[in-house]
Amino acid sequence: MRASLIQIAVDEGEPVNSRRSRVASLVREVSARDGSDLVVLPELWTTGAFAYESFAEEAEPLEGPTYEAMAKAASDAGVWLHAGSVPERAASDGALYNTSLVFSPEGELAAAYRKIHRFGFDKGEAVLMAAGSQLVTVRTPATTLGLATCYDLRFPELFRGLVDAGAEMFVVPAGWPERRREHWRLLARARAVEDQVYVLACGTGGTHAGVPQAGHSVVVDPWGEVLAEAGDGEEVLTVDLDPAKVAATREQFPALKDRLLGQAPPPRA
Numbered sequence: 583m584r585a586s587l588i589q590i591a592v593d594e595g596e597p598v599n600s601r602r603s604r605v606a607s608l609v610r611e612v613s614a615r616d617g618s619d620l621v622v623l624p625e626l627w628t629t630g631a632f633a634y635e636s637f638a639e640e641a642e643p644l645e646g647p648t649y650e651a652m653a654k655a656a657s658d659a660g661v662w663l664h665a666g667s668v669p670e671r672a673a674s675d676g677a678l679y680n681t682s683l684v685f686s687p688e689g690e691l692a693a694a695y696r697k698i699h700r701f702g703f704d705k706g707e708a709v710l711m712a713a714g715s716q717l718v719t720v721r722t723p724a725t726t727l728g729l730a731t732c733y734d735l736r737f738p739e740l741f742r743g744l745v746d747a748g749a750e751m752f753v754v755p756a757g758w759p760e761r762r763r764e765h766w767r768l769l770a771r772a773r774a775v776e777d778q779v780y781v782l783a784c785g786t787g788g789t790h791a792g793v794p795q796a797g798h799s800v801v802v803d804p805w806g807e808v809l810a811e812a813g814d815g816e817e818v819l820t821v822d823l824d825p826a827k828v829a830a831t832r833e834q835f836p837a838l839k840d841r842l843l844g845q846a847p848p849p850r851a
């Protein structure tokens with residue numbers, strides 16, 4: 583299985599419509615050039631994850647312009663496409679969500695994941711957006727993807743939930759800032775090692791809303807080895823993955839079997 587992560591540079595000088603068509607073209611070009619089975623884009627690449635004032639302005643219904651452009655790009659390219667996330671204005675409750683979209687090679691929506699942990703504490707995304715409440719996995723012919731977004735990476739219990747739901751590959755779009763780049767690199771490897779899965783973590787480059795982005799999209803294997811890592815500009819990482827390595831790693835080093843599943847945690851001394 584071949585995966586390509588497209589680390590987009592999100593700079594505010596580029597209008598959202600131009601970036602949307604540019605990214606759709608990139609999905610087609612990269613898939614054709616590299617023979618990718620799965621293409622991954624970052625979090626909130628239309629606005630930038632820190633461009634809080636643009637969220638409401640650029641919000642889209644689920645089946646909005648980004649959905650349409652990405653569904654078409656996936657079917658034109660014939661790839662599974664994790665299209666990163668969009669600021670979604672929900673038809674049901676009018677709330678704003680940070681929603682990831684995954685399309686099948688036929689251009690059908692395979693899954694939508696609303697980010698559960700919103701970043702910003704008492705400002706930014708944490709107050710502007712509503713929280714998702716459901717774990718989402720996607721069964722593809724090659725593997726089962728577990729979905730998470732950016733700040734979610736700091737919450738290992740979410741990923742354990744995805745493992746229990748059958749995930750073998752975590753796909754994590756992000757808009758992580760340069761200032762905490764080492765947290766990003768560390769946490770991506772930690773999630774891979776503790777859950778014995780592949781981690782495909784795709785961030786943004788560039789600077790928006792005055793926040794330089796970390797870049798450093800990374801692919802980690804179930805043993806914690808970094809298979810590929812980007813720099814801080816716009817860049818494509820293409821990597822061959824062996825889904826069977828997940829089961830092999832879990833058999834060779836069966837630490838997941840030692841979890842205290844269904845038991846209360848040990849009492850305090």
Ligand SMILES: NC(=O)CCC(=O)C(=O)O
Nearest residue numbers: 631701732733757759762
């Ligand atoms: N967009 C985000 O979720 C940013 C997360 C972040 O900056 C951090 O966890 O640190």
